[in-house]
Amino acid sequence: MIVLAQAAVFWTAATVLLSWLLPRRLQMPAVAVSTCAFLAGMAPAALAVLAVEIPLVLWALPRIRRRGILAAGLAGLLAAALAGFKLGLRLPGMGALVVPLGLSFMTFRLIHLLVDGYAGRLPSCGTGDLLSYLLFLPPLPVGPIHRLPEFLADLRRRRFDGDMLGLGLERILHGYAKLVILRNLFILPVLVPALSGWARGTFRGDLLAAAGAWTDLYVCFSGISDLAVGYALAMGFRIQENFRFPFLAVSIPDFWRRWHMSLTLWCRDYVYAPVAAVTRRRFLGIAVAMVVIGLWHEVSLRYLLWGLYHAAGIAASHWLAERFRPWLPAQGRLARLLAPVGTLATLLFVLASIPVTSRLDAALRVLARHLA
Amino acid sequence: MHAFLCRHLPRPAANVLALLWYALLVAGILLCWQRNPAGFVYLGL
Numbered sequence: 434m435i436v437l438a439q440a441a442v443f444w445t446a447a448t449v450l451l452s453w454l455l456p457r458r459l460q461m462p463a464v465a466v467s468t469c470a471f472l473a474g475m476a477p478a479a480l481a482v483l484a485v486e487i488p489l490v491l492w493a494l495p496r497i498r499r500r501g502i503l504a505a506g507l508a509g510l511l512a513a514a515l516a517g518f519k520l521g522l523r524l525p526g527m528g529a530l531v532v533p534l535g536l537s538f539m540t541f542r543l544i545h546l547l548v549d550g551y552a553g554r555l556p557s558c559g560t561g562d563l564l565s566y567l568l569f570l571p572p573l574p575v576g577p578i579h580r581l582p583e584f585l586a587d588l589r590r591r592r593f594d595g596d597m598l599g600l601g602l603e604r605i606l607h608g609y610a611k612l613v614i615l616r617n618l619f620i621l622p623v624l625v626p627a628l629s630g631w632a633r634g635t636f637r638g639d640l641l642a643a644a645g646a647w648t649d650l651y652v653c654f655s656g657i658s659d660l661a662v663g664y665a666l667a668m669g670f671r672i673q674e675n676f677r678f679p680f681l682a683v684s685i686p687d688f689w690r691r692w693h694m695s696l697t698l699w700c701r702d703y704v705y706a707p708v709a710a711v712t713r714r715r716f717l718g719i720a721v722a723m724v725v726i727g728l729w730h731e732v733s734l735r736y737l738l739w740g741l742y743h744a745a746g747i748a749a750s751h752w753l754a755e756r757f758r759p760w761l762p763a764q765g766r767l768a769r770l771l772a773p774v775g776t777l778a779t780l781l782f783v784l785a786s787i788p789v790t791s792r793l794d795a796a797l798r799v800l801a802r803h804l805a
Numbered sequence: 806m807h808a809f810l811c812r813h814l815p816r817p818a819a820n821v822l823a824l825l826w827y828a829l830l831v832a833g834i835l836l837c838w839q840r841n842p843a844g845f846v847y848l849g850l
Binding site: 617 | 806808827831833834837
């Protein structure tokens, strides 16, 4: 469980001030030191893990070009470490492992560096720039998963800009309001209990409860993303957005282009593309990418099924779009009339993902007990 | 919000409305702090 306390919000605000008030050559090093101090205070375990993983990747990057075994080995090692924490492994002399703050997102960033370094897609930069990228506080705890090329471009042209600071402050205010006003005063005490109290135990009731859970998750996660994007803007960086009105999506692939976009894009580039390129099977790539997203949420049979459910939805959506493209207009009045139908169908499909996969999970467990 | 208001209203009216909106949000946040001064956000990822 990740806890973002008010102290974290104020610490990040102080880091924004540091990033402008110090002499220019000290600004980004000060941000990196502030990030380390933040982790030392809030999540020492995260700092300990990163103190091993970051130097390892920095050592490998100059040697990794076209050395597939090194890149795949290190990426596999980082993914295995994250999986170990997710699975709650027990080490001798220690209790069960818990995922340290920000480790998921740091693992994604490190794998991005390794894969793009192997492919020669990384812009040339020094260790200081890489540390500034990896130890950039706003998106560190819960994303978005920003990329090195965009970060370096902003780093090179970074100048104080009042308009950007204003945009950032507005974004921070909106994120904060989502979390403390909308969520704490309306969603948690009113909406979620109201939706989960109807027709309990039936599929319809579970669908309504899922609507409450998805709304809560959206407001909470998009509020935190607003804080990260806002703080980054206030520091002079435009980082990847995470949400773009996902519940207005007109199809299931469209939903995944709007929901937690930085993770979806990461999975497209580093899971879907390699699997599809090696196997020449597009739908296998979609299935593996969605299973990775599912298992990232929780390593369990239910989330494996959840990933496969969404993969089936995306595959069916692509198949239908290809089959009916000659008959369906891309623009015009009919397309505008059909868009709400697509939005409603997508919404129902997404909401049904929780009750459907929970029931499948329960059925598979019963079946396994009978067979055993 | 300010950019949105500027697109649809004359600049002075957009400025005033945006300021009122920000004041409302800040007041709401302060009210929530008063009710719950402890940590406020959790996200299980």
